Amino acid sequence: MKMAVTTTNICEDYENAKILEAACVAMETGSMTPIIKQELRFIIQSRRLAEGKSELSELDVKFVPPVTTELTPEEHIKKENRREQNRIAARKFRKKQTASLHKFKKRIQNLESENTRLSSELTTLAREKRSLQGKLQSHLDMCGCVISTELLV
Structure with a gap:
């Protein structure tokens, strides 16, 4: 003890x-x-x-800061080439994005104009339908013919 x-x-x-x-x-x-x-x-x-594990005689952790070294001329050239390739790739990507944006804007314009045309055509056809229904009704009133009311709808 x-x-x-x-x-x-x-x-x-x-x-x-x-x-x-x-x-x-x-x-x-x-x-x-x-x-x-x-x-x-x-x-x-x-x-x-x-936890019942053995005691470490010396638990000593030392921090060694990373050693910075100068780049060799080959590494510097390689780094610059990589940067230039990255710039080119970024430029190409932005150009592609811009082209895609223009393509979608043009498609939207085409669809909007098609929608306007179809809406106009629908209005014209609805007007023509009402006109024809009116003519048919006036004919039926004069003639006395019997036609199913399903045709008038």
Whole structure:
């Protein structure tokens, strides 16, 4: 029992030392990142222990910023060629879109004019129908012929 308390105290002292170290680094750099990283390490470690997994001796994750290098002349040419191809493709796409838009506008105009023509024709035919029905009715009134009323509709 005494051994477990001693091990726990050592772990707590170690964790406190790590947090203090992270706090010092945070103060020097003005960034909270070291403290956050240390907290995450402790969370991961405690979860591993709670799941019955072995304790990692040192859970140390280091962030190495990506190394930026200058492009070689071949890579620069390749990049410029890619950009130019992209510009050409974009221009071609916009031209195609514009042509498609004009095509649809023309089709809409044709359909609207066809609709107007058909509406006019419908009006003319309706007028002619009424005229013919009137003539038929006047004939029936004079002649006295009997015709089914279904024809008059």
